Amino acid sequence: MRLKMEGPHQGLCARDSCGSKVVVEKYLLESGESASHVQLACRGRHCAFPRDGNQLCVWDVEGPTHELLTLHGHRQSITALAFGNTVDPLLLCSTSLDCVVVWNLDTCRKKMLQGRTPQGTVLGTCLGTVLCVRFGLEDHMVAMGAGNTILVQDAKDQCVIGELQGHAGPVTALEFCPWQADVIISVSEDRSFKVWDLSRGSLLYSSCVLTACPLLSLFLDADSEQLVTGSADGQLWVFSLAERHHYRHVARVNLRKKREVFYARRLWPGLHCLSEDLPSTKHLGGEEVEVTLPILSLAHCDLSAILSSDCSCASLSAERTRCLWIGSSAGLFLLNLANLELEALLQYKDFRSLSIQVAGSCSVTSGASGLKALCLLTSLFGNQIAVLEIDLAALARAQWSLAEGWGLSVLASSCVLPTSPLHLGTIQGKSASQKQTAVKSVIKDRPLVFHSKIRSSGYTSAPCVSMFSPKINSRRDGRKTSKFSNSYKCKGCPWENSVPTKPGQQVAVAYKPAAVCCIQYSGDGRRLACGLANHLSMVFDASLTGKPVVFSGHNGAVSTVCWSHNRRWLLSVAQDGALRVWSLCRKELLLLLGRGVFPRPVHSAQFYYMDTFLLLSSGPDVHLLKYHLDPCRDDLNRYSPKSWFQPVHRLSVASGAHVTSLSAVNDFYSHIVLTAARDRSLEVFDLNVGRSAAVIAEAHSRPVHQICQNKGSLFTAQQSQAYDLFLTTAIGDGLRLWDLRTLRCVRRFEGHPNRCYPCGIAFSPCGRFMACGAEDRHAYVYDMGSSTFSHRLPGHTDTVTGVAFSPSAAQLATATLDGKLQLFCAE
Known part of the structure; x- marks a missing residue:
């Protein structure tokens, strides 16, 4: 030794x-004998391990090194060890082929000081090969996996409490459920886990075969009520044991792939020294062997x-x-x-x-x-x-x-710099409007009769149409009312009490089935816009009643619709690569950016900076445009619109890959723009300085098809830190919640099937919930504090392609691949 x-x-x-x-x-x-496959035990400052096969050693980390407590009580080699859950007294259970012994370590130390031989309590003899052992919650019981059987014995009376049989292979790990004292969960070499009711001696649940290799380890998280089990091939399986979830599968983790992503992100400076030691395969005899x-x-x-x-x-x-x-x-x-x-x-x-x-x-x-x-x-x-x-x-x-410490935030922490593209674009817009005003002031009133000595009277001013105008609304104190002012009164959003899960109105958007690619509520929650695969954009009333407003002109499926902050304009982008801005009151096109404007088709776009700019992506570039929308038309040139746009700034993704999605806040002034590229990376741009601020590599295993920010609502209030959260989704890789302040994924959401079609996601106005579509004809609602879904909304007839929360009421709208819109309200 x-x-x-x-x-x-x-x-x-x-x-x-x-x-x-x-x-x-x-x-x-x-040691004189190998203990490579023995269940070891650590608790607090104590460690227990076998030496020379049958000698039990306990070492206190805070004590002297030479004070090693050695206990003799086994003749055969020790196979499993486990500490008790209580500190006074501290118990230790050891198993071997010949017997199972429970030791009181406090009593054993006293006997050692007195020069006597410590002895333990023998619970059983000749039980076979015991690979795992665990104490109950209050150390009154001991459960052990003896072959295919789980034996539960009383720690004091040495009587058998229960014998659980049902595994097809040796039990490799077991645990008492922390929130249910009479429940035992076990995993086995048969590659499944089972849930047992000890009070009845019955099997509550048996999982299917999870993997091709045996399950070796088990962990129960009392906070989230989840089960985590690990296998011999480096796979982790997570299940929810909450009563309403019915042993729902939450996630599967490949440890080897997680290690590769960890090295790829290089989270610490010295990590580049270790990257050369990270082969995913070893060369053995000229062949590649996968490392498990x-x-x-x-x-x-x-x-x-x-x-x-x-x-x-x-x-x-x-x-x-x-x-x-x-x-x-x-x-x-x-x-x-x-x-x-x-x-x-x-x-x-x-x-x-x-x-x-x-x-x-x-x-x-x-x-x-x-x-x-x-x-x-x-x-x-x-x-x-x-x-x-x-x-x-x-x-x-x-x-x-x-x-850590990037210092980024969606909320602007400083004024716009004089060199910022946002400042330059605003100045250019003001100068253009000032020039137009100056031109108008130069033109003087001239008579319509072409005689220099005769002046016409009254033609230089607008004719008087109304002879008498009654004075109404005298209490407005001289303030004018806007034609587009919001008179919609919100009763309050009862998000604290319930989420919208009750099915409501359902309509078909067209006579022939046409997929709804995207949906979005207006800022006041009174209208719902949607983009269709039949090249149309439609605006419905929030209750899905009445006749919708239809906008036609695209030559491809409409993939993006976006409302302006003043709710007067609607922006749409289609697969034909064109961007169109529509007037909602006139129901006509105001601005068109076709394929010839940019070298590559427009993929996504939105209003930005309180409707001051247009933000769009084209290939690997993000363009910032200053624009002007003029709904007035000349009677002689009624087909030549007066609207215009002007490029202000262009940003390129660092990797050069095409941008798949972009997002920025338009309801308040923000300098941050988020983008996702085809190389599976996320990039953050700060337009106050006009350059890239950070890049997140390997954000998903597949390219991100949507970024969704927590933008809040005019009718709800959130903490300022909540606006720094945003969601990303990729086909086959679930949803991830990111924090802009740390540039890290803070939570991962899985459980909704999404393997082929890009399904939409949405934040609730309160920021506590998230909804997403799925391919099993259901919409899913997640609580931000849980990794598994809280509600599964039925009633759809096809894949749910889009979801949208109403900003003014507890209402959720969903869209399907067969062209139907569905409303869900609070109970």
């Missing part, structure tokens, strides 16, 4: 750019302690506090349970001071203070056992430094 204690000069990561002690090897032991990452253990990690202790991590979001330690043979992974993204990665081979490079079994636990974590490892190919101490604050400083 060889014992090792790290000194202050050891335990440093040689490739850590910050020079901090991220990982320290606190303890190293050479078996998930050996799962454990909770709370990062809230480092948020309050380390000022450099003060900008971290609260969503990061709920993380999961993943122990694998190659290293440790810190997975965020909200967005299912890796927060940190520690590969054993990247730290020269570590003795174990490939682990056979692993157990991780958070320290008592929450600032450090302990990892107990056994070597896969040798007999070494090591205890690692991980400094979470140093890890945060090393790997999260570049992901």
